[in-house]
Amino acid sequence: MDNEKKFxxxxxTENGTKERDLQHATSDIGALLHIVKSSLGAGVLxxxxxxxxxxxxxxxxxxxxxxxxxxxxxxxxVDSTQKLRxxxxxxxxxxxxxxxxxFIHGYKGKLKHHAFKARYMVxxxxxxxxxxxxxxxxxxxSSTFKQITEEYFKISIDIRIYIAFLTLVLYPTSIIRFxxxxxxxxxxxxxxxxxxxxxxxxxxxxxxPPLNSRPALQMPNQWPLFxxxxxxxxxxxxxxxxxxxxxxxxxxxxxxxxLLYIGMxxxxxxxxxxxxxxxxxxxxxxxxxxxxxxxEDWISxxxxxxxxxxxxxxxxxxxxxxxxVVWGELSKTKKKQNNLHYYILRSILxxxxxxxxxxxxxxAGIxxxxxxLGxxxxxxxIPALIDLIxxxxxxxxxxxxxxxxxxxxxxxxxxxxxxYSVIQLIQDI
Numbered sequence: 001m002d003n004e005k006k007f008x009x010x011x012x013t014e015n016g017t018k019e020r021d022l023q024h025a026t027s028d029i030g031a032l033l034h035i036v037k038s039s040l041g042a043g044v045l046x047x048x049x050x051x052x053x054x055x056x057x058x059x060x061x062x063x064x065x066x067x068x069x070x071x072x073x074x075x076x077x078v079d080s081t082q083k084l085r086x087x088x089x090x091x092x093x094x095x096x097x098x099x100x101x102x103f104i105h106g107y108k109g110k111l112k113h114h115a116f117k118a119r120y121m122v123x124x125x126x127x128x129x130x131x132x133x134x135x136x137x138x139x140x141x142s143s144t145f146k147q148i149t150e151e152y153f154k155i156s157i158d159i160r161i162y163i164a165f166l167t168l169v170l171y172p173t174s175i176i177r178f179x180x181x182x183x184x185x186x187x188x189x190x191x192x193x194x195x196x197x198x199x200x201x202x203x204x205x206x207x208x209p210p211l212n213s214r215p216a217l218q219m220p221n222q223w224p225l226f227x228x229x230x231x232x233x234x235x236x237x238x239x240x241x242x243x244x245x246x247x248x249x250x251x252x253x254x255x256x257x258x259l260l261y262i263g264m265x266x267x268x269x270x271x272x273x274x275x276x277x278x279x280x281x282x283x284x285x286x287x288x289x290x291x292x293x294x295x296e297d298w299i300s301x302x303x304x305x306x307x308x309x310x311x312x313x314x315x316x317x318x319x320x321x322x323x324x325v326v327w328g329e330l331s332k333t334k335k336k337q338n339n340l341h342y343y344i345l346r347s348i349l350x351x352x353x354x355x356x357x358x359x360x361x362x363x364a365g366i367x368x369x370x371x372x373l374g375x376x377x378x379x380x381x382i383p384a385l386i387d388l389i390x391x392x393x394x395x396x397x398x399x400x401x402x403x404x405x406x407x408x409x410x411x412x413x414x415x416x417x418x419x420y421s422v423i424q425l426i427q428d429i
Contacts, residue, residue: 026246028257034243035263038236039070040270042140042311043229044197046367047271048278048286048293050229055217059226059275066230067268071261073383073406074237075254078244080386082251092245095238095378096122099386106389122382123325126238129374130321131353136232136366137311137318138357140289142166144308151296160358167354174316174350175343189313196291196306197274203294203303204277214280224417225364225424228371231413233271234264235375237383238321288363322349365425372417381410 026034051059081098085091088101096119103115142162150156173185218226240260244250254260278290287293291307294300323346330345360366384406391399 026243027248028252028259031243031247031253032259032263034239035236035260036266038239038243039234039264039267042137042193042307042314043233043367044271044274045140045289045291045307046229046363047233047275048282048290049288049364050226050233051275051279052284052286053218053222053229054226055215056211056276056280057216058218058223059279060272062223062226063230063268063272063275066227067234067264067271069406069409070231070234070237070379071264071268073380074240074260074264076387077237077383078240078254078260080383080390081241081244083390093241094245095126095241095382098241099382102386102389107392111389122378123329125374125377125382127322127325129370129378130238130318131349132366132370132374133232134315134318134322134353135357135360136363136370137315138163138166138170138353139361139363139366140311141170141308141315142357142361143289143292143363144304144311147292148301148304148308151301159361163354163357163361167351169312170315170354171347171350173312174319175346176316177339177342177346185313186317189310189317192306192310192313196303196310197270199299199303199306200274200290200294201277203300204274204281208277208280209283211280214283221420224372224413224420225368227413228368228376228417228421230271230371231375231379232367232371234267235371235379237375237379288367319346319349360425362425362427365421365427368421368424369418372421373414376410376413376417380406381414384410 047063050063054062077095077098080102081093084098084101084105085093087105090097090101093101099122100115100119103111103118142159146157146159146162149162240253244253247253249256252259274290278293279286282290282293285293289307291304294303326349327342327345330341357366384403388400388403388407
């Protein structure tokens, strides 16, 4: 396939020139709620562990810095997408569409040859990252119910047994294909998370030790795990373009109403709050998920059960991202695809998360790998690369320097964070 044909395919995709379906479009309030939900999920429960690897002072400064960086790079992605959509006469664009069209458009078309490679790179990191999140969810659920069971029945069973038996509960709720049938699950999950966080806050403020009882900063070789955990907790870039595509007023996302900034400020504040006081409360004894540190009383047990239920109900919704990547690529290679093929593939992916979690049952290690390699590339490196390429003809020196710094920072986080996360995984196996 020659370059001109590739260029034409990028321009003339299905429904590319039709108006948006305003009847089913998302309102500004709905979009704001989705932004908060995507950037404030189960990862917030790991923020005290992040502070454990940074210290109180570095934790606060680092959380704010990462929050600003994540928000800025998400803005770059949305802004580039909206501009490229006009150039290529598109109504909707995915993350992979954006990077592909940026390579075709930038540097006067000199990067056309690499457009499809860039698309595959984005799809790889989308699958790797969000499939990793699913494994993280499996470990949270299993660890939570293992602790509850052991506290009540006074028995000790390897967590791998809990992970295996989790399949019986996870599979029926995760095999559902259409998102509209998962709306009740998502609604209950949001309520459960808010209730759990409220009850956790009440526990954190009981008998808090003085600030000087915890270190202000940890050794720099621990910071990569802090950065990786922060990325996992605050990042929601994989869902931002699907949301922008369904908004009634997409320009309100980063212009006018600035919904992205409002949602991210709230998310960063909650993450920082939980991380700071969680580490202040439990110190070096803090677990990979803060709910596991709660005392053995009926209120704490309710919180743990609520957290486990929250993650369980969210698993099926999160499966949509890796399924979209894999199913979309398979649909291009095969002319005929039916429901049976879809459900077989979805079943394989579900069972795959169980198997990987059994082989690597480390919450801290898994979240480190996801954050360092996945979210640093998706959330920082690729948006900065898109902006650098899109503005290749009119970019100022300062903008170029800023984008290059973001690229280098993302690579540093990916390489160093991945290295230390793998060490953590090996130690915990």
